[in-house]
Amino acid sequence: MTKKTFWTDPYQTIIETRINSVNGQVITVEETIFFAFSGGQESDTGTIGGYQVIEARKVGQEIEYVLPENHKIKKDDKVKIQINWERRYNLMRLHFAAELILEIAYKKLKGSEKIGAHIAEDKARIDFKWPMSISALLPEIATEAESIIKKDQKIISNFSDEQNEKRYWAIEGVAKVPCGGTHLKNAGEVGSIRLKRKNIGKGKERIEIFLQEQS
Numbered sequence: 001m002t003k004k005t006f007w008t009d010p011y012q013t014i015i016e017t018r019i020n021s022v023n024g025q026v027i028t029v030e031e032t033i034f035f036a037f038s039g040g041q042e043s044d045t046g047t048i049g050g051y052q053v054i055e056a057r058k059v060g061q062e063i064e065y066v067l068p069e070n071h072k073i074k075k076d077d078k079v080k081i082q083i084n085w086e087r088r089y090n091l092m093r094l095h096f097a098a099e100l101i102l103e104i105a106y107k108k109l110k111g112s113e114k115i116g117a118h119i120a121e122d123k124a125r126i127d128f129k130w131p132m133s134i135s136a137l138l139p140e141i142a143t144e145a146e147s148i149i150k151k152d153q154k155i156i157s158n159f160s161d162e163q164n165e166k167r168y169w170a171i172e173g174v175a176k177v178p179c180g181g182t183h184l185k186n187a188g189e190v191g192s193i194r195l196k197r198k199n200i201g202k203g204k205e206r207i208e209i210f211l212q213e214q215s
Contacts, residue, residue, distance in 0.1 A: 003031040010182035040117035049079035098124035124209040152188030
């Protein structure tokens with residue numbers, strides 16, 4: 001099974017590893033910094049052995065990478081994995097911002113239920129079951145989130161169950177949340193955010209989260 005170094009050092013952008021298996025365009029590696037879509041967080045982009053990764057996918061506890069048809073990689077080859085750092089960092093910042101907004105929204109919207117989430121490079125979104133518009137609450141939610149971000153507390157990220165690869169993030173006095181994504185070291189790295197409400201159907205509400213410099 002692939003060792004997932006993106007959990008122990010999510011700031012690492014280049015690693016050398018060995019190919020575990022090759023099945024046509026699909027490969028696996030001994031160790032990886034290349035995150036695959038999971039929990040709403042989009043995959044990294046980048047290269048393995050100089051080839052652009054077409055798709056990264058989580059299969060159980062394994063990660064498979066799809067390379068171009070003409071790749072020449074063979075089992076046991078030593079290769080370099082390199083990810084797009086700007087994309088990774090934006091994903092980490094938006095991921096934490098979305099998780100934080102979710103925790104605050106749960107407190108403000110008693111009885112609400114999350115029904116969807118997606119973390120992309122340019123924005124994140126969280127979808128809820130809720131019977132009315134949440135527009136009036138957005139400034140209050142944003143202010144509380146900004147206050148936590150500005151305190152720049154350390155974000156702890158670790159295993160709750162290592163064998164089954166169950167992980168969490170936590171900030172002392174704020175929250176402890178199950179999550180297997182890649183996480184920032186400190187909350188202040190998020191910077192300023194902007195929230196937008198969107199109606200996605202009767203009884204459903206969406207909060208979109210943007211990094212201020214991307215707005």
